[in-house]
Amino acid sequence: MKTDIKTQHEGVKWQDLSPGCVINGGGTAKEFNTGEWRVDTPVFIEDKCKQCLLCVPVCPDSSIPVVDGKRLDFDYDHCKGCGICVAACPFDAIEMRKGE
Amino acid sequence: MSIRERLSGNEAIATAMRQVCADVMPAYPITPSTELPQYFSSFVANGETDTIFVPVESEHSAMSACIGSEAAGARTMSATSSCGLAFMWEMLYVAASNRLPIALAVVNRALSGPININCDHSDAMGARDAGWIQIFAETNQEAYDNFVQAYRIAEHPDVKLPIMICQDGFITSHGVQNIELLEDDVVKNFVGEYYPESWLLNPEHPEAVGPYTNPPYYMEAKYGQLQGLINAKKVALEVAKEFKEISGREYGLFEEYRMEDADYVMVMMGSAAGTCKDTVDMLREEGIKAGLLKIRMFRPFPGEEIAEALKGAKVIACMDRTESYNSQDGPIGADVKAALFNAGMAPKVLNYVYGLAGRDVTVESLASVFEDMKTVDETGEIGDTYRYLDLRG
Amino acid sequence: MKQLTEIRWHGRGGQGAKTAALLLADVAFSTGMYVQGFPEYGPERMGAPITAYNRLSDQEVRVHSNIYYPDYVVVVDETLLESVDVTAGLKKEGAIIVNTPKSADEIRPLLKGYEGKVVTVDARKISVEALGRYFPNSPMLAAVVKVSGIMDEQKFLDEMEASYKHKFAHKPQVIEGNMNALKMTFAEVE
Numbered sequence: 001m002k003t004d005i006k007t008q009h010e011g012v013k014w015q016d017l018s019p020g021c022v023i024n025g026g027g028t029a030k031e032f033n034t035g036e037w038r039v040d041t042p043v044f045i046e047d048k049c050k051q052c053l054l055c056v057p058v059c060p061d062s063s064i065p066v067v068d069g070k071r072l073d074f075d076y077d078h079c080k081g082c083g084i085c086v087a088a089c090p091f092d093a094i095e096m097r098k099g100e
Numbered sequence: 101m102s103i104r105e106r107l108s109g110n111e112a113i114a115t116a117m118r119q120v121c122a123d124v125m126p127a128y129p130i131t132p133s134t135e136l137p138q139y140f141s142s143f144v145a146n147g148e149t150d151t152i153f154v155p156v157e158s159e160h161s162a163m164s165a166c167i168g169s170e171a172a173g174a175r176t177m178s179a180t181s182s183c184g185l186a187f188m189w190e191m192l193y194v195a196a197s198n199r200l201p202i203a204l205a206v207v208n209r210a211l212s213g214p215i216n217i218n219c220d221h222s223d224a225m226g227a228r229d230a231g232w233i234q235i236f237a238e239t240n241q242e243a244y245d246n247f248v249q250a251y252r253i254a255e256h257p258d259v260k261l262p263i264m265i266c267q268d269g270f271i272t273s274h275g276v277q278n279i280e281l282l283e284d285d286v287v288k289n290f291v292g293e294y295y296p297e298s299w300l301l302n303p304e305h306p307e308a309v310g311p312y313t314n315p316p317y318y319m320e321a322k323y324g325q326l327q328g329l330i331n332a333k334k335v336a337l338e339v340a341k342e343f344k345e346i347s348g349r350e351y352g353l354f355e356e357y358r359m360e361d362a363d364y365v366m367v368m369m370g371s372a373a374g375t376c377k378d379t380v381d382m383l384r385e386e387g388i389k390a391g392l393l394k395i396r397m398f399r400p401f402p403g404e405e406i407a408e409a410l411k412g413a414k415v416i417a418c419m420d421r422t423e424s425y426n427s428q429d430g431p432i433g434a435d436v437k438a439a440l441f442n443a444g445m446a447p448k449v450l451n452y453v454y455g456l457a458g459r460d461v462t463v464e465s466l467a468s469v470f471e472d473m474k475t476v477d478e479t480g481e482i483g484d485t486y487r488y489l490d491l492r493g
Numbered sequence: 494m495k496q497l498t499e500i501r502w503h504g505r506g507g508q509g510a511k512t513a514a515l516l517l518a519d520v521a522f523s524t525g526m527y528v529q530g531f532p533e534y535g536p537e538r539m540g541a542p543i544t545a546y547n548r549l550s551d552q553e554v555r556v557h558s559n560i561y562y563p564d565y566v567v568v569v570d571e572t573l574l575e576s577v578d579v580t581a582g583l584k585k586e587g588a589i590i591v592n593t594p595k596s597a598d599e600i601r602p603l604l605k606g607y608e609g610k611v612v613t614v615d616a617r618k619i620s621v622e623a624l625g626r627y628f629p630n631s632p633m634l635a636a637v638v639k640v641s642g643i644m645d646e647q648k649f650l651d652e653m654e655a656s657y658k659h660k661f662a663h664k665p666q667v668i669e670g671n672m673n674a675l676k677m678t679f680a681e682v683e
Contacts, residue, residue, distance in 0.1 A: 002305065014320035019260060019328075020199030021313055021321055024298050026306035106522040132534075218534060271557050275531035276518050278553070374555035458534070462558040 005031045030078075034061060038081035041097050044073050048093035055085040055094065102280040102347065109240035109272035112279055113179070113205045113265070114139035116247035118149050119287035122203070123174035123294075126154035126165035128184065131217050132269040133207035136179035159184040163191035163202075170200040171309045173299025175251065177202065181269060182209035185223045189230075195262045196231030196325060198310050201254035202262040204232075205247060208370070208421075209269040210457040218458020219269040221370065222422040224398075225431045231325050233263040233332045234399040236369040241279045242396075243267035245349055248282065251291055252339040258331040268371040270458065286346055329400045336397055353402040355394040356409055358384060362391025364473040365410060367436055368419035369395040372454070372461040379466040390470050395432065403439030410440065410447065415473035417450045419489075428486055448482050454489035465490050498643050499560045500547040503579050504569035507539040513569070513630045514545035516656070517637065521549045523652040524644050529554050542577050549643055565641050568592060569616075569629055574603045585609040590636050590682075592616040592629055612640050614682055623674035624667065631671050635678035646679060 002025035003018050018024070053071060056064045063079035065072045086094045107115065114136055117125070127137040137153070144153045154169075156162045162178050170176040180188060185206060195202050211222040224234060233253060237243035247265045254263040267273055282290075300309055313321055333353060340351040355373075358380050359365065366376055373394040383390040393409055395402075410416060418437075420430025429437065433451030440447065452469060455461045469489065476482050500517070504510025511532040518530030529548040546563075548554045564587040568579050571593040580589060588610035591600050597611040604611065616632035624631075631653075638649045653675055657668045 008317075010314075010316035012317070012320060014323040014327075017317060017320045017324055019324060020197065020309070021311050021317065022198070022298065023308040023311060024305060028308070106518060106528055268557075270534040271531075274534060275529060275557070276515055277529050278522065278527050371557040374557045378556045460559050462561065463556060 003028070033077045034080050035063075035075075035077045038076070038079060039099060040081045040083065041076070042074060042079065042081065042083065042085055043095045043097055044071075045093050045095060046073075048091050050091055050093075052090065054088050054090065058084050058088045060084065102282060105279050105281050106276055107240060107279050107281075108135075108274050108276050109237075109243050109267045110135040110207065110274065111139065112240040112244040112281075113247055113267070114143070115281060116244050116287070117151075117177060117205070118143050119282070119284050120177070120203075120248065120251065120291050121149055121288065122151055122177045122251075124152045124154060124165075124169040124176045125178060126156050126162045126169065126176070127178045128156050128159050128162045128180070130159070130181050130184035132209055132219075132273050133179045133181040133184070133205065135273075136205055136207070159187040160191060163188040163195065166202045166204075167191060167195050167198065167200060170195070170202050171198060171299070172301040173296050175255075175294040176200075177204070179205040179207070181207045182211055182217075182223045185227055186211055189227070192227055192230040192232060192262075194310065197321065199260040199325070199328065200262055201251065201260055203247065203250040203254060204262065204264050206264045206266045207269045207273045208266055216457040217269075219271050219371075220421045220456045220458070221266075222456075224264060224266050225420075225422040225424065227264070228399055228431060231261065231329065232399060233259070233261055233329065233336075233397070235263065235265055235336075235397050236395065237265070237267040237272065238369075238371055238373045238394060240267070240272050240275070240277050241349075242351075243272060244279060244281070245343065245347065245351065246396075248287055248290065249336075249339050249343050249351070251294070252342075253332055253336050255294060255296075256331070256335045256339075257297075259328050259335050261325070261328050261332065266370075271371040280347070280349075282347060290343070290346055332400055333397065333402055333405075351396060353395075353397045353405055354409070355392075355396060357392040357394065359391040359393060359409060359412075361389055362412065363389040363414045363477065364417070364470050365391045365393055365413040365415075366417045366419060366466070366469060367393045367395065367406070367410075367432060368421075369398060369432070370421060372419070372421070372466070375461055375463055376466050379463045379470065382463065383467060383470055388470060388474065398432075401435045401439070403435065403442065406436060407439040407443035407445060410436075411445070413447055415448045415450065415477050417452060417469050417473055419452050419454055419469075421453075421455045423453055423456065433486075448476050449485065450476065450482070451486050452489045453487070459490065461489075497548060497550040497552075497554070498565070498641060499563045500549070500565045500567065500637060500641070501560050501563040501583075502545040502547075502567045502569065503573050503577055504543055504545070505539075505573070506541045506543050508569050509628070509630045510543060510567075510569045511545045513567075513633055514547050516630065517547050517634055518549075519656060520634075520649060520652045521547075521644060523655075524648050526550060526644075527552060527554050533559060542573055563587065565590065565637060567633055567637050569633055571595075571600075574600070578605065580604050580607040583607060583609065588612055588640050590614060590633070590640055592633060594618065610640070612636065612682060614678060616678075619674050619677045619681065623677055624670040628671075628674075631674040632678040635675040636682045639679055639682045650675060
C-alpha cells in the first residue's frame with residue numbers, strides 16, 4: 001500500500017483524501033517541487049569548486065546531489081534558494097543570482 | 101455458556117479489558133476510574149494478560165502514548181474520568197483526526213468546579229465534539245458488553261475512529277450488581293486479531309501520520325471523519341447482532357421502554373434510566389402512559405431514528421446530566437430538538453438538568469417530571485422549557 | 494410479586510460498613526438472588542459517618558438511587574445514634590439492628606420515636622470471644638440475616654464458610670473464629 005502523492009493535491013475530493021491524511025510510503029517529499037518557491041537562484045561555478053563538499057550538509061533541502069564523492073549541479077526542483085550554500089563555500093564557487 | 105457473577109462496573113470493565121487483550125494500555129489514575137489501571141496492572145503482574153501496561157505521568161501523556169501505540173499498529177486502550185479526560189482534550193482530537201481506533205473507558209464524573217468527585221456527564225459531554233464514538237451504559241452489564249463490542253465498531257474499515265465506553269461514576273462503577281460474563285475464548289474470538297491496513301512501524305512500508313493539513317485539505321479531512329462517524333451507526337447495529345448470538349443480549353442505538361403507546365416520553369442515558377424504568381412501571385399501573393427512550397449511542401447521534409421513535413409522543417422530557425450554559429437546553433435537549441425539527445415535528449419538549457455531581461435521582465423525582473409532562477399536555481401551557489430537577493429555592 | 498429487601502448501613506469511615514454491605518451482597522448473590530451493594534461516596538475520611546446500601550431481590554434490580562425507605566437499618570457504631578437520623582424512613586414493619594452492649598429498651602429512647610423492632614447485638618463481646626479481636630462485620634452480618642430472614646441460616650453459614658476459606662486461604666486459623674462469631678450471633682439475637 002502506497003499513497004500516490006500526486007492524488008493528494010489541493011483539488012482532492014474528500015473521498016479521495018487519504019483517511020486520517022496518512023501518507024503511506026516514504027520519500028514522498030521528492031515529489032513535491034519546493035523549487036517553485038525559489039526567488040533567488042544559486043549558480044554552481046564548477047571551475048572554482050574544489051569538491052570540499054562543505055555546501056552539501058548545510059543544504060536544508062538536500063538539493064546538492066553527490067555522486068562518487070563529487071557534487072553535481074543543483075537540484076532546482078527542490079532548491080528553495082535560501083543561499084546557505086553560498087555562505088558556506090570558501091572558494092566563491094556558488095553565486096547567487098537575484099530573481100532568476 | 102455465560103458466567104453468573106456479581107461485580108462492580110469497574111471490575112466488569114477490567115474483566116472486559118483482560119478478555120479483549122489489547123496490545124498496549126497506557127493510563128494514569130483518576131477517581132472514579134482509578135480501579136481500572138489498578139486492576140489491570142495486577143492482571144499484568146499476575147501474568148493473566150500479555151498486554152503491555154504503560155504507567156505515564158499524566159492523562160495528556162496517556163492519550164499521547166495511545167496515539168503513538170495505535171499508529172504503530174498496536175490495539176490500544178486506556179481509562180479515565182473527569183479532569184483526566186479534560187487533560188486529554190488536545191490529544192482526543194488528534195486521535196480522531198488520525199483515524200486511530202483507540203478504546204477509552206470513561207467513568208463519568210463531574211468536571212470541576214466546584215470541585216467534586218461524583219457522577220455526572222459533563223466530562224464526556226465536553227468531549228462530544230472531539231470526533232469520538234460515544235456509547236453510554238445503564239448498568240455494569242451494559243458497560244461490560246459495550247467494551248467487548250468496542251473494537252469491532254471502532255476498527256471497522258468504514259469507521260476507523262476512537263471510541264469512548266462510558267458508565268456512571270460510583271453509581272455503576274463502584275456498585276456491585278449481578279452480571280453475566282462471557283468466557284475468555286468467546287470474547288477473544290468475537291473481538292478477533294487486529295490487522296491494520298498500514299502501520300507506522302512497518303519497515304517495508306514507512307508512512308507519515310498526522311501531517312500538517314492546509315486549509316485546502318482540512319475541511320475534506322473533517323468531512324471524511326464525519327462520514328466514518330455516521331457509518332458507526334450501521335456498524336454498531338451489525339456488531340450488536342453478532343453480539344446477541346454469543347450473549348443473548350440485545351443492543352440498538354437506543355432502547356425503547358414501553359414506548360409503543362406512550363404519551364409522555366423521557367429521553368435520557370446512563371444509570372438513571374434504570375430508575376426511570378421502575379418509574380414508568382409505577383406510572384403505568386396508575387394509568388399514565390409513560391415511556392423511556394434510553395440513548396446508548398450519543399455520538400454519532402441517531403437523530404433520524406430518535407425522531408421516528410418519538411412520533412407518537414405528546415410531551416417529551418430530555419434529561420441532561422450536565423449544564424452546557426447555552427441557557428435554553430442541554431446537549432441531549434439540543435440534539436433531540438434539532439432531530440425533531442429536521443423531521444418536521446414540533447411536539448412539546450421540556451429539558452431538565454438533573455443529577456449533577458452525584459445528586460441522587462429517585463423514582464419520586466423522575467415521577468415528578470412525568471407529572472410535569474402531564475400538566476403541560478393537559479393545560480397546553482409549556483412554561484419554562486429549561487428546568488433544574490430537585491433544585492432548592 | 495417482586496420480593497425486594499432494602500437495607501441501609503450506618504458506620505464510620507474505616508469501620509467496614511461498606512465491606513459488610515458488599516459481603517452481604519456477595520452471600521445473597523451466592524444463594525441465587527439479584528443484589529446491589531453500594532456505598533454513598535465522597536472523599537475518604539476516616540471516622541466520618543458513612544452510609545452503605547443493599548438491595549436484595551428475587552428479580553433484577555434496576556433502580557439506581559440511594560435507599561430512603563429501608564426495610565432494615567444496621568448501625569455498626571452506636572455513637573452515630575446521637576449525630577445521624579438513623580431511623581429516617583425506616584419502615585415500622587422492619588427493624589433496626591444496633592451494635593451495642595446495651596439492651597433494646599435502653600436504645601429505643603435514642604431512636605426518635607421509632608415504633609418498629611429494635612435489636613441490639615454486642616458485636617464487640619462476640620468478636621473478642623470468638624476471634625480474640627474486634628471485627629464487628631461478622632456479627633452484624635449474622636444479625637441482619639437472622640432478623641430479616643432474607644436467607645436460610647444454614648445456607649448463609651455454608652456460603653460464609655466458603656467465602657472465608659477463599660478470603661483467608663493464607664491464614665486459615667481465623668476461619669473457625671469467624672464462623673463461631675456468626676453462630677454465637679445467631680444464638681444471641683432474637
